[in-house]
Amino acid sequence: MNDMTPTREQREAKLEGMGCKRKRVEDIRFTQGKGTYVDDVKLPGMLHGDFVRSPHAHARIVSINAEKALKVSGVLAVITAETLKTVNLAWMPTLAGDVQMVLADGKVLFQNQEVAFVVATDRYAADDGINAVEVEYEALPALIDPFKAMDPDAPVLREDLAGKTEGAHGPRKHHNHVFEWTVGDKDLTDAAFRKAEVTIKEMISYHRTHPSPLETCQCLCSFDKIKGELTIYGTFQAPHVIRTVVALIAKIPEHKIHIIAPDIGGGFGNKVGAYPGYICAAVASIVTGKPVKWVEDRIENLTATSFARDYHMTTEIAATKEGKVTGLRVHVLADHGAFDACADPSKWPAGFFNIVTGSYDFPVAHLTVDGIYTNKAPGGVAYRCSFRVTEAAYCIERAMDILAQKLGMDPAELRLKNFIRPEQFPYHSALGWEYDSGDYHTAMKKMMEVVDYAGLRKEQASKREAFRRGETREIMGLGVSFFTEIVGAGPSKNCDILGIAMFDSCEIRLHPTGAGIARVGTKSQGQGHETTWAQIIATEIGIPADDIMVEEGNTDTAPYGLGTYGSRSTPVAGAAIAMAARKIKAKAQMIAAYKLEVHEDDLEWDIDGFRVKGLPEKFLGMKDICWIAYNSPPPGMEPGLEAVSYYDPPNMTYPFGAYICVMDIDVDTGVYKVRRFYALDDCGTRINPMIIEGQVHGGLTEAFAIAMGQEIHYDPTGNVTTGSFMDFFLPTAVEAPRWETDFTVTPSPHHPIGAKGVGESPNVGGVPAFSNAVNDAFSFLGSTHIQMPHDYWRNWKAAKELGAVA
Numbered sequence: 001m002n003d004m005t006p007t008r009e010q011r012e013a014k015l016e017g018m019g020c021k022r023k024r025v026e027d028i029r030f031t032q033g034k035g036t037y038v039d040d041v042k043l044p045g046m047l048h049g050d051f052v053r054s055p056h057a058h059a060r061i062v063s064i065n066a067e068k069a070l071k072v073s074g075v076l077a078v079i080t081a082e083t084l085k086t087v088n089l090a091w092m093p094t095l096a097g098d099v100q101m102v103l104a105d106g107k108v109l110f111q112n113q114e115v116a117f118v119v120a121t122d123r124y125a126a127d128d129g130i131n132a133v134e135v136e137y138e139a140l141p142a143l144i145d146p147f148k149a150m151d152p153d154a155p156v157l158r159e160d161l162a163g164k165t166e167g168a169h170g171p172r173k174h175h176n177h178v179f180e181w182t183v184g185d186k187d188l189t190d191a192a193f194r195k196a197e198v199t200i201k202e203m204i205s206y207h208r209t210h211p212s213p214l215e216t217c218q219c220l221c222s223f224d225k226i227k228g229e230l231t232i233y234g235t236f237q238a239p240h241v242i243r244t245v246v247a248l249i250a251k252i253p254e255h256k257i258h259i260i261a262p263d264i265g266g267g268f269g270n271k272v273g274a275y276p277g278y279i280c281a282a283v284a285s286i287v288t289g290k291p292v293k294w295v296e297d298r299i300e301n302l303t304a305t306s307f308a309r310d311y312h313m314t315t316e317i318a319a320t321k322e323g324k325v326t327g328l329r330v331h332v333l334a335d336h337g338a339f340d341a342c343a344d345p346s347k348w349p350a351g352f353f354n355i356v357t358g359s360y361d362f363p364v365a366h367l368t369v370d371g372i373y374t375n376k377a378p379g380g381v382a383y384r385c386s387f388r389v390t391e392a393a394y395c396i397e398r399a400m401d402i403l404a405q406k407l408g409m410d411p412a413e414l415r416l417k418n419f420i421r422p423e424q425f426p427y428h429s430a431l432g433w434e435y436d437s438g439d440y441h442t443a444m445k446k447m448m449e450v451v452d453y454a455g456l457r458k459e460q461a462s463k464r465e466a467f468r469r470g471e472t473r474e475i476m477g478l479g480v481s482f483f484t485e486i487v488g489a490g491p492s493k494n495c496d497i498l499g500i501a502m503f504d505s506c507e508i509r510l511h512p513t514g515a516g517i518a519r520v521g522t523k524s525q526g527q528g529h530e531t532t533w534a535q536i537i538a539t540e541i542g543i544p545a546d547d548i549m550v551e552e553g554n555t556d557t558a559p560y561g562l563g564t565y566g567s568r569s570t571p572v573a574g575a576a577i578a579m580a581a582r583k584i585k586a587k588a589q590m591i592a593a594y595k596l597e598v599h600e601d602d603l604e605w606d607i608d609g610f611r612v613k614g615l616p617e618k619f620l621g622m623k624d625i626c627w628i629a630y631n632s633p634p635p636g637m638e639p640g641l642e643a644v645s646y647y648d649p650p651n652m653t654y655p656f657g658a659y660i661c662v663m664d665i666d667v668d669t670g671v672y673k674v675r676r677f678y679a680l681d682d683c684g685t686r687i688n689p690m691i692i693e694g695q696v697h698g699g700l701t702e703a704f705a706i707a708m709g710q711e712i713h714y715d716p717t718g719n720v721t722t723g724s725f726m727d728f729f730l731p732t733a734v735e736a737p738r739w740e741t742d743f744t745v746t747p748s749p750h751h752p753i754g755a756k757g758v759g760e761s762p763n764v765g766g767v768p769a770f771s772n773a774v775n776d777a778f779s780f781l782g783s784t785h786i787q788m789p790h791d792y793w794r795n796w797k798a799a800k801e802l803g804a805v806a
C-alpha cells in the first residue's frame, strides 16, 4: 500500500452508505426553487377546470342551470353528473368497497361537495364561470353528530343504498351504517372483565383532522386522441395504483396510460386516494382533446379531500390490583362521512386498528368497530399513520394513563410492568398480529434516565403543593407515551389494494463507468428517498451513493409498486432495493471470480469490491466490474449489470418508541408551555440518522398540532368552521416546541437490512404524549380524561369546570 492508497475508512466514507448522515440530494433543487410540482407543468393549449361546490351539508338538488356560465368569456364547458352519466362516470368506486359521487347526483351529502366542473381557458375564467352556474337546492336536515347516526329516525343520507343490508364488509344494521368489524375473543375477554379486580372505562375521542400538505391535490390530464393515450401528471403517492384504477374505470388499456408524479410537496396520506378532480379533468381532456389542469385551493383541500381520524373509542381495561393488565375491550364508532373512502388495504375496514393492544402483554382482547355515514367529507386517510394505528396508539396510551390514575400507580411503572418482554418476540398479540422484534424495557428506561423522570415527578409534586397553597397558577403535566407501530403494508397474505398485492419493487441498472440508476415503485413526498435509497445500494454493492441516481414516480419507467404511505417505503421498497442490489452483487462476484481466476467461493466482499481470501493484493473493485460486465464478460455470460426485485415482505415491521412531554399550563388563561419534549425512536437499522431526525421533527410538529388544536370542526348544520389556515392550527417554527431525539436499535429479523419504517412514528407516539401531559396536569384537580384538542380555550374551560378558576 502506498501513501495514495485510500484507507478502509476513506473507502467507506466515500460510499456514504447506510448509517451516514448524507445531505439530502433533492434539496439542491428544492432550496433553489427548482423543484417541478404539478402546477409548474404547463402544456400547450392547456385548459383549467374548477368546481362549483355545495354550500349545504345535506340538500336535494332541484336544478343546475349552466346557461349564464357558458356565456362567460373563456368558459368552454360545464360538466355535471348528467354529463358524466353518458360515460358511466357519475359515481366511482372507493378503495374501501363503497361508491362515491364524482359530481352531485340528485343530492349533496357534505359541504363543499363537488356539484359541477367548469372548464375554461384560464383559472380566472373558470372561477367566473363557477359563480355564474345557478344551482337550486332544497335543504335537508344534516346529520353531524356521529352518536346520532344510528338513531331510528336519523335522516337517510345514502339513498343509493336503499334496501342494501350488505356492504363491502358484511351486514349493515341501519340506513347510516357502513360496516361492523369484530376481532378477538369476546367470551374470553368478557370472562376476564368478570374476574377483574380493577377495571376502567372511558370514551376516548380522536377528533377529525386533516393532513393539510403544503401543496394541495392537483392534476394535469392530457388525452392524445390520435394515439388513444392518456397522460396524467398528478400529486400521487401511489402512481401505479392510479394507473390501474384509471384503466379499470376509463376502460383505456393500461399501457396507454402514463402517470407521472413529479415533485410532491407533502402527502401525509392526503394524496393516496382518487378524487373527483382527477376524473373530471380526465373526462374534460378526453372531451375537449386538450390538456386540462385541476388545482385544489386551500379551503377545498381542508373541506373536501380526505379527512383523517374521527374515531370515538369506548375503551375498557381489566387489571389486577397490582396493575397487571388482564383484558382489553374497545368499541369504536368510526365517522366515515358521506362515503366510505378510507384509504386502507382493501380487506381492513378499520385499517390496522387491531394493533390497539399496543406494547402490552394483554392475554385477551376484543374489538368492534362500527363505521357510520354522516354529512361530512369522505376520506379516513392515514394521516402520517399506518392505517388507524395512530388512533389505536392514542386509545391505549390514554387508557393506560387512566388505569394508572385509578390504581394510584406511576404511569411509567405501569407500562414497565406490562410490556411485552424481549424474550416473547416474535410476539403474537391477542388481536392477531405477530410483532417481529422489540426491546421496550431498554427504551423506556433510557428515556426515564435521560430526562430524570424521578426528578420531574418530584418537581411536579412540589409544584402541586405550591398550587394548593396558592403560590402559583401553573399546573405541570408529564405526558408519557410508549407506542408500537405496525408498518410495511404489506405481506400479500394480509394486504391488497383492490386485489393487487402490496409488494414493492426496485430496478437497478449500472452503467459501464460504474454509475447507475435505481428506479423504485415508491414516491417520495419529502421523505428524502433520492438520498436514502442510494445509500442502501452504496453499502450493498460498493458504488458511492453520489453515483446512483434514484428515480420514482413515472409509471412508464419505474417497476410496478404500491407507493409511499404508512411508512411502508423502507420496510417494503427498502427491502426490494437491497434484494435487487444483491442480485447485481451475485453477478459481479461471478465476473470477479473469472477475472481473478479463482472460484467464487474463494472471494470475500470488502467494502467496494471482491478480494481473494488470503491474498489481499488480488482485488477487483465494483467500478472495474461494471466496465467488464459491458465489455468483456466471462464467456457465456450475458453482458450488462442490472437487476429487478419485487419484494413481498414476510411480515410487517414493528418500530416503537418512548416519548415524554413536560408541560406547564396556566389555569387562568389555558396557555400551555411545552418545557421539554424527548422522543426516543427505535426503527431498527438506521439508513440516514439525519433524515430520521428530520422525519421525527416533522411528525412531532404534526402531533403537537393535532393534540393542541388542529381540528376539522363542523357546526350543527354542517358548516366547516375550520376551513382555512386562519382557523385550522398549522404550527410554524414559532409555535413548535424544541425537540430532543434519541434512539435504540432493534433490527427487524426478517428485513434484509434490518430496517423498520419511521416516518409516521412521531405522529403516532407524539399525540398521546401531548394529551397525556395535559391530562396528567389536570388529573390532580380531579379529572380523568379531557378530550383533545387541548387548545388554550379548552384548557381554560377544563380548569373552570374543575373548579380551579372562579
Ligand code: CDP
Pocket (backbone or CB within 6 Å): 527, 528, 529, 532, 533, 564, 565, 566, 567, 568, 569, 570, 571, 683, 684, 685, 686, 687, 688, 689, 691, 692, 695, 755, 756, 757, 758, 759, 760
Ligand atoms: O414510507 P415513507 O418514506 O413515508 O416512510 P419511511 O419508510 O419510514 O422512510 C422515511 C425516510 O426515513 C426515508 O428517507 C427512509 O429512507 C428514512 N429511514 C431511514 O433512514 N432509516 C430507517 N430505519 C427508516 C427510514
